[in-house]
Amino acid sequence: MSYQTFTASTVEDAKRAMRQALGDDAVILATRRHSDGTVELRGIQKGKPLFKGEGGSGGGLFGQTRERTAPEAPSLGGGHDVRNEHPNFGDERDMAGRAESSAGRNAMTNLRGDFSRKLDRNAEFSDPLHQRLHSVLSPQGLTPPLIAALAEEAHHAGTSDETQMLAFGLERTLKFAPTQPSPDQPIMLVGQTGAGKTSSAAKLAARSAGMGGRAIFMSADVGRAGAIEQMTTYAEALDTRFWPIEDPEHVAEILRNERPREQIIFDTPGVSPYASADVAAVRAFREVLGAEPILVIPASGDVNEHMDWVRAFADIGVRRVIVTKFDTSRRVGAALSGAYHAGVALAHLSEAPFIADGLIDAEPEYLAYRLLLDQPGRIAARR
Numbered sequence: 373m374s375y376q377t378f379t380a381s382t383v384e385d386a387k388r389a390m391r392q393a394l395g396d397d398a399v400i401l402a403t404r405r406h407s408d409g410t411v412e413l414r415g416i417q418k419g420k421p422l423f424k425g426e427g428g429s430g431g432g433l434f435g436q437t438r439e440r441t442a443p444e445a446p447s448l449g450g451g452h453d454v455r456n457e458h459p460n461f462g463d464e465r466d467m468a469g470r471a472e473s474s475a476g477r478n479a480m481t482n483l484r485g486d487f488s489r490k491l492d493r494n495a496e497f498s499d500p501l502h503q504r505l506h507s508v509l510s511p512q513g514l515t516p517p518l519i520a521a522l523a524e525e526a527h528h529a530g531t532s533d534e535t536q537m538l539a540f541g542l543e544r545t546l547k548f549a550p551t552q553p554s555p556d557q558p559i560m561l562v563g564q565t566g567a568g569k570t571s572s573a574a575k576l577a578a579r580s581a582g583m584g585g586r587a588i589f590m591s592a593d594v595g596r597a598g599a600i601e602q603m604t605t606y607a608e609a610l611d612t613r614f615w616p617i618e619d620p621e622h623v624a625e626i627l628r629n630e631r632p633r634e635q636i637i638f639d640t641p642g643v644s645p646y647a648s649a650d651v652a653a654v655r656a657f658r659e660v661l662g663a664e665p666i667l668v669i670p671a672s673g674d675v676n677e678h679m680d681w682v683r684a685f686a687d688i689g690v691r692r693v694i695v696t697k698f699d700t701s702r703r704v705g706a707a708l709s710g711a712y713h714a715g716v717a718l719a720h721l722s723e724a725p726f727i728a729d730g731l732i733d734a735e736p737e738y739l740a741y742r743l744l745l746d747q748p749g750r751i752a753a754r755r
Contacts, residue, residue, distance in 0.1 A: 386413040513705025539740035547717035550733035553585035558636035558663035565642025568696035569668045574606035575731035589614040591639040620656040645684030667693045672701035682710035692719040699723040
């Protein structure tokens with residue numbers, strides 16, 4: 373028989389048995405899952421013809437087998453063999469056979485990956501927990517790899533409570549790193565226009581004051597209409613200082629003359645990580661301040677765009693993100709998926725316009741509660 377059948381309790385066990393019997397480069401021809409949960413897999417040695425005296429009937433690869441005979445050589449009436457008229461016919465036939473065999477092997481190699489992906493996907497969705505998380509989190513915009521990682525970790529939570537299981541998975545899958553007020557560590561907020569950087573700066577300062585510290589503002593976002601007035605209002609409300617900034621040399625001058633002892637929160641204009649001039653400006657301000665760049669990004673949006681955006685900012689030194697508009701977004705998976713795939717940590721979640729209490733430390737329990745809500749909104753006071 374050209375192919376062999378392997379049955380096991382799991383996908384990986386069936387693959388392992390196939391490789392032990394046929395070699396590491398064996399090709400998966402077909403798979404199916406039985407009602408009892410076992411996996412049946414049929415494989416063949418790489419390069420071996422599918423039909424070698426036997427093959428699939430109308431029942432497909434899992435049907436009965438029948439013998440396939442080689443076709444007769446073409447002839448011209450009276451049994452006259454065309455090969456007698458063309459001495460190179462045999463070479464052409466061999467070449468055609470080799471081409472057909474090569475095409476078949478290439479096709480099977482390509483199909484091998486497709487069958488494997490389908491088999492793995494079927495195995496994942498045979499897991500009730502994965503099914504449940506997928507049904508809840510996929511509409512939120514979380515990517516399939518992130519959902520799969522959460523399901524894998526949630527199995528080890530040691531509890532049947534859904535929120536606790538998801539929180540356990542989040543804690544071990546995502547990174548959480550809220551900021552801590554420190555006069556020795558300036559913070560520079562970066563991101564696109566309208567992401568909420570200025571209000572996040574005010575909320576960080578209010579958070580610092582609530583923890584017994586103090587913060588001062590610097591803002592290079594002086595070209596946006598109303599930006600200076602907005603930051604001045606925030607500074608007055610928080611009883612702190614504020615400087616509009618023109619360029620990195622202006623920052624250096626203030627540091628020399630004022631010698632601030634408070635934590636510096638630096639607000640930047642909207643920048644693009646794809647624009648070389650914007651990247652150069654961010655790096656220049658970061659260098660003169662010695663600041664940590666933190667990305668401010670809205671909760672919802674196109675997930676692929678968010679992933680590209682966070683990855684691009686990670687390439688220029690971002691290691692943490694603040695997710696804004698958490699209360700006004702029904703789907704928050706774009707920002708979470710962006711952070712996961714870029715390997716950056718969640719610092720804070722912004723869920724209210726009020727500077728006094730609108731910034732929440734990113735925590736697995738809170739995030740799990742939010743993701744499982746049927747009607748999301750501002751939930752800090754509801755828990």
